Amino acid sequence: MSEKSSGKRKAYALLHRLRRGDERHKYNWHMLWFQPAWVAGAYLASNLIIVVLLTILQWLHMPLSSFLRPSIIETVIATLIYALTIAIIIFVPRMIRGRFSTDLKTLGLDRLISWTDIGLAPVVFLAYISLLAIVMAFVTAVIPEFPADQAQNVGFQAFGMPADNMLAFVTLVVLAPLAEETLFRGYLYGKLKGYVPAVVAALVTSLLFAIAHLQWNVGIDVFVLSLFLCGLRSLTGSIWAGVLVHMIKNGVAYFILFILPFIGG
Secondary structure (H helix, E strand, O other): OOHHHHHHHHHHHHHHHHHHHHHHOOOOOOHHHHHHHHHHHHHHHHHHHHHHHHHHHHHOOOOHHHOOOHHHHHHHHHHHHHHHHHHHHHHHHHHHHOOOOOOHHHHOOOOOOOHHHHHHHHHHHHHHHHHHHHHHHHHHHHOOOOOOOOOOOOOOOOOOOHHHHHHHHHHHHHHHHHHHHHHHHHHHHHHHOOOOOHHHHHHHHHHHHHHHOOOHHHHHHHHHHHHHHHHHHHHHOOOHHHHHHHHHHHHHHHHHHHHHHHHOO
16 A cells, blocks of 8 residues: 555544544534523513403403303413414524524424324333333332322313313314424424434423423423433434324323213213
8 A cells, every 4th residue: 555545544534533523522502591591482472472462352342251262262372372482483583584494304394294103102102101100109209298199280171061172172182282392392302402412402302391381290290201202203303203192191181181070080
């Protein structure tokens, strides 16, 4: 081998090591607080917009309660908050930069649901339930006064009419999983794992998801759930398997809260 060829190989090897070093130090750690703050800010702004709109309707003597049932109001408000939050985090940067900074691939929505997603969902749900039982048993043993059985505030009261129950089902079992997966495992986790290690991104995403539920016992529950959902997002490259797991979880909760009392459970 000529001295010239040997020198080229050494130069390529050095360049490869330098590139690997750059990859190891490519993380943008400041995004670890910026992205969660941006999502939280968009959510708070959405709630503020809804409050302002409801206040204006009150001033105009046109409250929603005058022409909509309480269950429909709950559904409308929940849907608007979800839609506004997602619109803010996607379209406001578009207005500022003149281009979209979030595409469907980042959101995990660049493909349709697959049979793999459908097959993984029940398996992961069972794994999540098993780990949650272990975690809750540990927390209860360490903190005896921990409110493990406290009922979750789902934003709906017990309804007596079938139409009301159907609206609650649509909101809790369909809209909420779709919106929350798009927001947390789609946007937040999809963005963060491009800036920091995936494990850190999953922990931060899950922590914010837990805080958003405003209850200790529910927070621990959804924190464990979110870790599995982030894993599914990384494994499948999409949020669809996570959406299905989330729907299963909320479907079980819906049955316990809204159906079981009516059948004497």
